[in-house]
Amino acid sequence: MTEEEKLKRFNALIEQDEKIEPKDWMPDAYRKTVLRQMTQHAHSEVIGMQPEGNWVLRAPTLRAKKILLAKIQDEGGHGLYLYSAAETLGMDRSEMIQQLHEGKAKYSQIFNYPTLNWADIGAIGWLVDGAAIVNQVSLQRTSYGPYSRAMVRICKEESFHQRQGYEIMATMMNGTEAQKEMAQDAMNRWWWPSLMMFGPSDKDSWHTQESMQWKIKRASNDDLRQKFIDKTVDQAYVIGLTVPDKDLKFNETSKHWEIGAINWDEFWNVVKGNGLCNHKRIAHHIKYHNEGQWVRQAVLAYSEKINAMQSATSL
Amino acid sequence: MENKNDQLPLWEVFIQKGGSPFKHEGSIHASDKNMALQNARDIYTRRGEGRLIWVVPSSSIAATTVEEEAEFFDPADDKIYRHPTFYKMPEGAKNI
Ligand SMILES: [Fe+2]
Numbered sequence A: 001m002t003e004e005e006k007l008k009r010f011n012a013l014i015e016q017d018e019k020i021e022p023k024d025w026m027p028d029a030y031r032k033t034v035l036r037q038m039t040q041h042a043h044s045e046v047i048g049m050q051p052e053g054n055w056v057l058r059a060p061t062l063r064a065k066k067i068l069l070a071k072i073q074d075e076g077g078h079g080l081y082l083y084s085a086a087e088t089l090g091m092d093r094s095e096m097i098q099q100l101h102e103g104k105a106k107y108s109q110i111f112n113y114p115t116l117n118w119a120d121i122g123a124i125g126w127l128v129d130g131a132a133i134v135n136q137v138s139l140q141r142t143s144y145g146p147y148s149r150a151m152v153r154i155c156k157e158e159s160f161h162q163r164q165g166y167e168i169m170a171t172m173m174n175g176t177e178a179q180k181e182m183a184q185d186a187m188n189r190w191w192w193p194s195l196m197m198f199g200p201s202d203k204d205s206w207h208t209q210e211s212m213q214w215k216i217k218r219a220s221n222d223d224l225r226q227k228f229i230d231k232t233v234d235q236a237y238v239i240g241l242t243v244p245d246k247d248l249k250f251n252e253t254s255k256h257w258e259i260g261a262i263n264w265d266e267f268w269n270v271v272k273g274n275g276l277c278n279h280k281r282i283a284h285h286i287k288y289h290n291e292g293q294w295v296r297q298a299v300l301a302y303s304e305k306i307n308a309m310q311s312a313t314s315l
Numbered sequence B: 001m002e003n004k005n006d007q008l009p010l011w012e013v014f015i016q017k018g019g020s021p022f023k024h025e026g027s028i029h030a031s032d033k034n035m036a037l038q039n040a041r042d043i044y045t046r047r048g049e050g051r052l053i054w055v056v057p058s059s060s061i062a063a064t065t066v067e068e069e070a071e072f073f074d075p076a077d078d079k080i081y082r083h084p085t086f087y088k089m090p091e092g093a094k095n096i
């Protein structure tokens, strides 16, 4: 097949909503974009365990602690599904980790905010996972096969994450004045960063158009954000939380909630590395990755020894 | 860089549920078969997604390639008589 025929076949697959598989021919820019998106997504799942891990030892009940541990374990699993999907494009996982450590690969800006009180764990599950679900449900239809399959698996596991978070918020809103204040405080701090998770507005997002054309992304940042807002504003009202946006209003004609202006300066500032926890998150990852080095060496030495013994006895 | 190429070997994971055939679920890293089985269990069956697991070193898998695809599968392409729809049924005969 000539290059031109290969491109034609690729475009036809995309056109027919078929999946692109690892060994299929694909344009370099497609490979690069999918790889960047998958590794960024994988890193987000893994780094996202840190703000929640901060509360495991201080969870208010044994029930809450077990739930939080199970959720964090799921997030680690999500990271691994996504790393393994990214590996299908031939990149070594060591290289992915190295890019993360060197700041060449990004992760979601949301995980650079601190978790200050227990209600933050509620707010993360409800808002952060809630936003992630809206995005991931849409990505189940992404054109790259391994990415799409990882998303299907992840979506099955996510709904409990959002529910347990909402349950924490609802419980606190039913509690003492101090607990209500904590819940509202968490809402005030996490609402806007959660809206920023969908990325820049469509008119400022230069990645979006190409990604949509190749069906890597299946919905625009603004459409996904709106979906999340409509769903979540109602949930806030149900439990008595105030959405920290004085311009928020319901548009009777469009039937959508309209929000005030998002502070994109804050978003870019955090993306560029100046959030409250950027340094801490990466330093933590590097520390434990390096401290695990001797374990990896030891298990490899052990398996070599066992293999040598087995081949000796089978002679 | 300190952390270059320090990942454990790659394994492919296949899981069976109910009476269905084993299905490829993804991959994991592990130093030996026992660790591969345990990691596969922890990553792919946290909610009862199956009770039988196979793990295979990725390097041991032989696979067809896209370049050879046409030639490799060619023998089956012109044998339409392998399909029931190839055959004419006499008028009035019901399903056999
Ligand atoms: Fe996740």
Ligand SMILES: [Fe+2]
Pocket (backbone or CB within 6 Å): A075, A129, A132, A158, A161
């Ligand atoms: Fe989650």
